[in-house]
Each structure stands twice: as C-alpha cells, then as structure tokens.
Amino acid sequence: MATTRGGIDLGGTKIQAIIVDDDHQVLGQARHPTPKNNGPQGVADGIVAAFTEAAADAGVEPSALAGVGIGSPGAVDEQRGTVTQARNVTPDWTGEFALGPAVASASGASKVKVGHDVTVGTQAEYVLGAARGFDDVLGVFWGTGVGAGLILGGKIWVGRGAAGEIGHMVVERGGAKCTCGRIGCMEAYSGRKAMELEARHRVEQGEHTKLFKIMEERGRDQLSSGIWARAMEHDDHMAKHLIGRAVKALGAGIASAVNLLDVQAVVIGGGLGTRLGEPYVEKIREAMHPHLFVDQNPPDVRLSTLGDLGGALGAALLVKD
Amino acid sequence: MATTRGGIDLGGTKIQAIIVDDDHQVLGQARHPTPKNNGPQGVADGIVAAFTEAAADAGVEPSALAGVGIGSPGAVDEQRGTVTQARNVTPDWTGEFALGPAVASASGASKVKVGHDVTVGTQAEYVLGAARGFDDVLGVFWGTGVGAGLILGGKIWVGRGAAGEIGHMVVERGGAKCTCGRIGCMEAYSGRKAMELEARHRVEQGEHTKLFKIMEERGRDQLSSGIWARAMEHDDHMAKHLIGRAVKALGAGIASAVNLLDVQAVVIGGGLGTRLGEPYVEKIREAMHPHLFVDQNPPDVRLSTLGDLGGALGAALLVKD
Numbered sequence: 278m279a280t281t282r283g284g285i286d287l288g289g290t291k292i293q294a295i296i297v298d299d300d301h302q303v304l305g306q307a308r309h310p311t312p313k314n315n316g317p318q319g320v321a322d323g324i325v326a327a328f329t330e331a332a333a334d335a336g337v338e339p340s341a342l343a344g345v346g347i348g349s350p351g352a353v354d355e356q357r358g359t360v361t362q363a364r365n366v367t368p369d370w371t372g373e374f375a376l377g378p379a380v381a382s383a384s385g386a387s388k389v390k391v392g393h394d395v396t397v398g399t400q401a402e403y404v405l406g407a408a409r410g411f412d413d414v415l416g417v418f419w420g421t422g423v424g425a426g427l428i429l430g431g432k433i434w435v436g437r438g439a440a441g442e443i444g445h446m447v448v449e450r451g452g453a454k455c456t457c458g459r460i461g462c463m464e465a466y467s468g469r470k471a472m473e474l475e476a477r478h479r480v481e482q483g484e485h486t487k488l489f490k491i492m493e494e495r496g497r498d499q500l501s502s503g504i505w506a507r508a509m510e511h512d513d514h515m516a517k518h519l520i521g522r523a524v525k526a527l528g529a530g531i532a533s534a535v536n537l538l539d540v541q542a543v544v545i546g547g548g549l550g551t552r553l554g555e556p557y558v559e560k561i562r563e564a565m566h567p568h569l570f571v572d573q574n575p576p577d578v579r580l581s582t583l584g585d586l587g588g589a590l591g592a593a594l595l596v597k598d
Numbered sequence: 599m600a601t602t603r604g605g606i607d608l609g610g611t612k613i614q615a616i617i618v619d620d621d622h623q624v625l626g627q628a629r630h631p632t633p634k635n636n637g638p639q640g641v642a643d644g645i646v647a648a649f650t651e652a653a654a655d656a657g658v659e660p661s662a663l664a665g666v667g668i669g670s671p672g673a674v675d676e677q678r679g680t681v682t683q684a685r686n687v688t689p690d691w692t693g694e695f696a697l698g699p700a701v702a703s704a705s706g707a708s709k710v711k712v713g714h715d716v717t718v719g720t721q722a723e724y725v726l727g728a729a730r731g732f733d734d735v736l737g738v739f740w741g742t743g744v745g746a747g748l749i750l751g752g753k754i755w756v757g758r759g760a761a762g763e764i765g766h767m768v769v770e771r772g773g774a775k776c777t778c779g780r781i782g783c784m785e786a787y788s789g790r791k792a793m794e795l796e797a798r799h800r801v802e803q804g805e806h807t808k809l810f811k812i813m814e815e816r817g818r819d820q821l822s823s824g825i826w827a828r829a830m831e832h833d834d835h836m837a838k839h840l841i842g843r844a845v846k847a848l849g850a851g852i853a854s855a856v857n858l859l860d861v862q863a864v865v866i867g868g869g870l871g872t873r874l875g876e877p878y879v880e881k882i883r884e885a886m887h888p889h890l891f892v893d894q895n896p897p898d899v900r901l902s903t904l905g906d907l908g909g910a911l912g913a914a915l916l917v918k919d
Contacts, residue, residue, distance in 0.1 A: 352892070413757060413758075425858065427858075429750060429755065430753075432751075434750065434859070435860070436734060436859050436860025436861060436862075437734075437861075437862060437895070438860065439860045439891070439892045439895070440858065440859050440860035441858065441860075442858065442860075442891040442892075443857070443858055445854075445857045445889075445891040446767070446854035446857055446858060447769050447850040447851070447853065447854050447889050448768050448769070448770075448771055449769075449770055449771045449772070449773075449782075450769055450770045450773075450846070450847075450850050451770070452770075457891065459888060459889060459891075460888070461770075461850075461889075525771070526771075529768040529771050529782075530768070532768065533766075533767035533768050533854065534858055536763040536764070536766045537746065537748075537761065537762065537763065537764055537767060537855055537858065537859075538748075538755070538757050538761050538858075538859075539756070539757025539758045539759065539760045539761035539762075539763075540757060540758075541757075567780060567781070568766075568768050568780060568782075570760070570763040570766040570778065570780075571673070571760045571763075574758070574760070
C-alpha cells in the first residue's frame with residue numbers, strides 16, 4: 278500500500294512541492310515561482326509542474342502516491358477542494374476555483390485534498406515541529422500577508438471556514454491602509470506586500486534604500502523575504518525601519534489574540550518569520566509584552582522548526598491515512 | 599433532593615443574587631451595591647447579605663439549596679474557588695482571595711462554586727438565551743469593563759484560565775490610556791469606568807454635560823449604565839459623543855475577534871449593552887462592518903435576552919447537577 282505522499286505549499290511568491298514517506302522524510306522536492314499571468318488555471322498548471330518535478334526528484338510516479346495535499350491561501354472549501362479569493366496568489370483570483378479537481382485531472386494523482394495554508398502549516402508545527410506537546414497553539418505566518426492557524430484543545434479550529442485572519446485584526450484605527458482595502462489592519466504594517474508598497478512610496482518621496490537594488494541584482498520584480506533579510510544585513514535604514522514597524526504591529530496583534538484566547542504557545546513561521554529567525558522572534562516577544570493583559574504569564578513564543586517546508590509538510594498531512 | 603439553586607453576579611457596581619428552580623425560573627432575588635471599602639472580605643460579606651436576602655425573598659433556607667454559584671470578574675480558579683486581581687470590584691483586590699470558601703462558611707450554603715463572570719454569562723445565553731442553537735459564540739459584556747466569554751464547538755473556552763480579555767485587545771496603538779495602565783485597549787474607549795474618567799477629564803477642561811447632575815440627583819457617586827442611558831435620552835452632547843466613541847471601538851475589537859475566530863454568533867450583554875439595547879446593537883453591527891474581513895458573511899450579532907439577570911442565571915448553572 279502506497280504511503281508516499283505529496284505536499285504542496287501554494288504561496289504568493291512561490292510554489293513549494295515535496296514528496297514524503299510515511300515518516301515525513303522528504304524524498305524529493307521542487308520550488309517554482311507562482312505564475313501570475315494566467316489566473317487560477319495558470320496557478321493550477323504551476324502546481325502540477327512543481328509536483329511532477331518533485332515526484333521525478335523522488336523517483337516516483339505521481340499516480341503511485343497515496344495522494345497529494347495542497348495548502349492554499351484564500352477561502353478553502355475542503356470538501357469540494359475549491360479556493361475563493363486568493364488575490365495574494367494571483368490578482369484575478371476573486372471568484373471560486375476548483376483547485377483540487379484541476380490538479381487531480383492534470384497530474385494523475387489518485388487523491389488531491391486542499392486545506393488552508395496557515396491551518397496546515399500550524400498542524401505541521403503541532404504534529405512535527407515547534408508546537409509538539411502543546412494543546413492550544415496559535416501559528417502566525419508572516420509572509421506576503423499575515424495569517425494564523427489555530428489548534429484549540431488539540432483540534433484545528435476554522436470557525437465557519439474563515440478563521441485565522443489575524444492579519445486583519447485592527448491594531449490602529451485610522452492608521453495605514455491595508456492591501457485588503459480596510460484601515461488599520463495588522464497586515465497593513467506587517468505584511469510583506471504592504472511593506473513593499475510602503476517602501477516604493479517612500480522611494481517616490483525621495484528616501485533611499487538598497488532594497489530595490491538588491492531586488493534587481495537578483496533579477497526579481499518584488500521584494501522577497503530573502504531581499505528584506507539581505508538589506509537588513511547591509512544595515513539598510515529603510516528596511517530596518519519598516520521591519521521594526523512590522524514587528525511592533527505583530528506584537529500588538531498577537532498579544533490581542535492571546536488576550537482573547539490565552540493559548541499555551543505561539544509559533545512564528547512564514548517567509549519573513551523563517552528568514553529573519555530567532556532574533557526577530559525575540560523582538561516579537563518584546564513587542565507583545567506591553568499589550569499582554571496577563572503579562573506575568575506569557576505564552577511560549579517559538580520560531581517554526583519546520584521553516585520553509587512546514588507548509589508543504591502540513592499539506593502532505595492532509596492525505597495521510 | 600434539592601434542585602433549587604442560588605446564583606450571584608458580582609459586578610463592579612452591584613451584586614445581583616437570585617434563587618432559581620430546576621427550570622431556571624427566578625423564585626427570589628436581591629440587588630445590593632458592591633461594597634468598596636473593606637476589600638475582598640467586604641465583598642464576600644456583601645455577597646452573603648444579598649444571597650441571604652434573595653433566599654428569604656424565595657422563602658428558602660440557604661442551607662436547603664443544592665448550592666450557589668458566583669460569577670466573578672478577575673482571574674478565577676474554579677477548582678479552588680479563588681479570585682485574583684478583581685480591581686474593578688474593589689481597588690485593593692490585587693492578590694488572591696478564597697471567595698468561594700469565604701461565602702460558604704458565612705452563608706451556610708452546602709456547595710459554592712465560582713466561575714468567571716463573562717464565561718458564566720455567555721454560558722447562560724448559550725443554554726437559556728440569545729445564543730441558543732449556535733455552537734460557536736462570542737459573548738461581549740459591555741459594562742464597567744468589557745469582557746468576553748467564548749463557547750467554541752459547544753464548549754466553554756477559557757484557555758489557560760484567562761481567555762476572554764477582549765477589552766484589552768489593542769484597537770489603537772498610541773491611543774488612549776486604559777484603566778489597566780496599557781495603551782490603546784478597546785476598554786480604554788468602551789469601558790464604563792474609562793468613559794467616566796474621560797467625562798470627568800472633559801468637565802475639568804470646561805466642557806458641559808448633564809451626566810454628573812443626573813448622578814447627583816440619583817444619589818450616586820459614579821456613572822452607572824442607567825445614568826448614561828438617561829443622559830442620552832436628554833440628548834446630552836458629551837454622553838452621545840462618548841457612547842459613539844465606545845461603539846466605534848467595540849466594532850473594531852469585536853470584528854477583530856471575529857476575523858480571528860469566525861464564530862457564528864456574537865451576543866451583546868453587560869450593563870451598558872443591556873440598558874442601551876437593540877438600537878445600539880445595530881450601531882455595533884455597523885461599526886464592525888468596515889473591519890470584518892469576510893464582510894459578506896458577518897456573524898449573527900444579538901442583544902442578550904437574559905439582560906441584567908444573565909450573569910446570575912449563568913452562575914446558578916455552575917451548581918446544576
């Protein structure tokens with residue numbers, strides 16, 4: 278019986294595909310940029326390409342796998358394998374798209390399941406990573422946007438299907454405009470997309486930064502987490518300022534979530550969280566402190582231990598058993 | 599077998615005691631102002647006095663009851679019946695006090711259980727009131743402070759014991775100072791205590807209001823929910839402005855909680871919520887709307903149907919069966 282599985286982490290900038298065995302060991306992988314020009318179908322094609330390459334890397338046929346799981350942004354209907362409003366992935370992904378069925382028919386995989394990216398990422402940290410041993414966990418994924426996964430009493434919590442939008446908790450009424458169009462969301466300060474818009478705006482205003490020079494040197498057209506990290510290493514003033522601003526907003530938003538839910542542990546993941554690492558997890562702890570109502574008993578705030586592969590490992594958990 | 603029970607709602611301004619039968623019908627009640635001058639023991643004495651009066655009103659001996667439940671602010675240890683840091687009740691309630699044992703020994707009640715006020719209030723709305731039929735409920739109690747109770751998947755959620763501090767979610771970084779000492783908490787705008795401090799400050803600055811005149815006419819020394827409601831009826835400019843400001847903060851904070859948890863229903867209770875009623879629940883719905891991430895699918899936002907007695911009815915549920 279096939280116990281080898283595929284896992285896909287669909288992100289705003291990249292598609293990470295892995296093949297794992299029954300013990301979650303990675304047998305093969307591939308990483309492609311997220312296609313931006315052909316809508317949801319183009320993204321499905323990109324997923325199939327990355328998955329096929331990862332299967333070849335592992336030396337297995339896609340059809341021989343027990344199945345493939347996909348972690349996706351947007352509103353996910355797990356039963357039907359559909360995804361709605363994943364505009365961070367591709368701008369015209371506004372309606373509903375049957376991502377699971379599209380990948381199944383094009384890839385030859387016997388079973389395809391779709392879950393919410395941050396939920397599967399949190400589940401991965403809970404089963405395999407930094408949150409092992411806790412029952413109540415808030416996973417915070419700091420990347421293009423800021424999303425959260427919740428494990429409450431040992432079970433995934435999705436509410437009516439749309440829980441975890443920590444990035445759109447209000448931390449500053451009357452404050453910055455978010456990429457979602459609302460005002461004062463945490464993501465308006467902390468999301469990498471919003472941070473890039475702010476950086477571009479500041480450059481237009483005459484401020485200097487190495488961010489876009491590093492971007493051009495790398496042949497990219499947007500500011501990846503690696504570019505932000507590199508600019509920080511170069512002591513870039515604007516990068517330091519905007520990351521500091523992001524951390525302050527994360528502190529307020531995560532502390533607010535903790536005040537409401539009183540979870541045991543918070544795991545920081547996502548592209549920026551993973552790339553900036555433990556020194557910035559410490560800065561997030563410090564930024565939470567002034568807003569924690571029970572500040573003598575903070576939750577355990579930990580860096581993701583699965584890092585870049587956490588989302589794909591969690592997606593592969595969707596098709597385990 | 600005795601199935602008649604007592605329920606006590608301990609608030610920042612009053613102690614509400616009721617005696618109920620097995621069908622939650624109120625057989626007797628009493629309402630006393632919360633003693634402010636003799637610390638936690640004075641509060642325990644006040645609870646016993648109100649409870650004894652309610653029992654007499656119902657024509658039963660305290661010792662003949664199946665038990666009495668107490669809903670208390672602060673950090674509650676249900677196992678031990680202790681309450682820590684209930685400064686909204688009496689200013690020097692900073693340490694731990696064994697409220698349950700103190701009430702048991704002085705009242706002659708056979709069983710005393712203590713729960714968190716907003717948790718038992720939410721449980722009452724879930725079992726008996728506005729939240730019947732929902733599995734996932736956020737109860738928001740708008741009074742001296744702003745607290746929340748959570749029912750998730752049909753079960754009370756308390757986290758590590760301190761969940762529900764919705765009043766200390768950050769809605770405006772760098773904003774108003776909260777009575778808790780922190781900055782920008784929702785309660786800094788919406789809590790009745792903070793609102794009174796702001797009103798006194800504005801009067802010192804030369805602004806006019808009928809709030810304190812109504813307070814004096816009623817022989818009170820603080821602004822109760824009834825005083826705020828009466829000032830609104832008199833079209834008092836300051837009262838209208840500060841209530842409007844409170845509603846805006848409630849909208850941002852409750853929407854943030856919904857974005858994180860995606861509950862089915864929100865119940866608005868507490869002294870101010872109950873007194874101002876449905877027109878202000880509608881204003882809260884409107885204030886939530888611009889901050890809801892999935893604004894096409896808002897939760898059902900309802901006024902508490904148990905009103906002033908909800909907390910005491912929920913407290914009595916603590917000793918049912």
